[in-house]
Amino acid sequence: MKNLYLSLIFTAISFSTFAQNTIYMDSKYKELDTKEGAKYFKIITPAPDKDYEFLRTTYFIDGTKKAEQSYDLKGEKKVFEGVHKHFYESGELFYQLPYKNGKKHGNLLAYWKNGEKRRDDTFKRGKLKEGKVWNEGGEKIEYFEYLIPAKFPGGQDKLFSFLKENINIPQEQERGTSVKVILKFTINPAGDLSEIQIVEGAPHRYNAEAVRVLTIMPRWNPTKRFGEPIATRYALPIIFRK
Template identity: 75%
Template sequence: MFKLKLSESPMKNFYLSLIFSGISISAFAQDTIYMDKDYQELDTKENAEFFKIITPNAEDADFLNTTYFMDGTKKAEQSYDLKEEKKVYQGLHKHYYESGELFYQLPFKNGKKHGHLLAYWENGTKRRHDVFKKDELKEGKVWNEEGEELDYFAYHIPASFPGGQEKLQAFLKENINMPQEQERGTVVKVILKFTINPEGDLSEIQIVEGAPHRYNAESVRVLANMPKWNPSIRFGEQVATRYSLPIIFRK
């Protein structure tokens, strides 16, 4: 076991403390988290599409999350603070093509988009320029790969149930079979998370907050029998996304 001698100077102790602190931080920063194509964390490297390293004490925030393709090419840099165990994005976030070229950058302030979103085609041509203030879009322009301006469209359109929230609630009300044992005047909630793929199909249904088995099974059954959703669209392309949905049993 390594021990400091009492005769060693305070300054030497200080330097040793710095060295050990640096080793501790470096070890933490090298923790590698593997993810699948939908950015869901995996227990092993097998079937991973990406990996990320979380570094404490980023320039603009408490943490820097750097995501890489499996060949080590950087995919994204996202800084954030942790407030009550919730991520609050801060600073300039950058995303890259697999070729290593900058895809887009977007600044955040206290968890809100705030500033200029600049996106580029892989050949370096500007793809879009949006201006946000506290999450509110102020103005924006979009161009094709040849540099010709297009009709404006939002860079991100969230996934949605066909017809919107009212249609979703109507579907749930019509299709949920209420367990007979539930007492009148009571409410039971099940929260599920699932993937909506680029074609709008639902998969990878998980129970985040469960209830007695009958409620969990009924919630999963209803989701499995839903029609296709409108998939999430980012930068004009349909992409997979994870979605959380509460199912309320009210009698």
């Protein structure tokens, strides 16, 4: 009985310590070792009595709540569950979005800072069924999706044509072979590419050529969230085929 009692105390202390663990992050949500240079911080709290396992609460550095996101852990993968809430820096509710088994399921409700409803989208098992959008004055406007991914001007076909026309394949590559390089990069709100990173490389000449081609690309159409351009990371495989 004594050992069980001590075990329960240890478990309670462990959960309490975990719940109070503060993780600082920069403007791109990269985790930092100290508070210096941080724009946000987050606290992850175990929630064994809820319909989800963990609650991640993110704050602006001044302590104003930025987001509440609940999830289960399946191995190392986070599976979103429950209603996620996001807030303006001034504290008002920005939007809330329900999840079930990792998929959007229910109504996404968004609001302007003045409290007027901004949009109401209905999702079922991750698929959009219907939606409505209003301007800041409360007037209904033409519908557009709340999240529009970044796109090369003209779409995928134009992107493939651009790569085909501009990639220089090393002369030593044998016919009938292919070499793949995968890159990640940031598309900023203006559509410019930066922070190019090779995540799956090949011999140096291929890596250098893949990076060169990215640097001469035209501006992309940036990702839009709630109609406003934002910076996002994008992964692109480039295949050298001879």
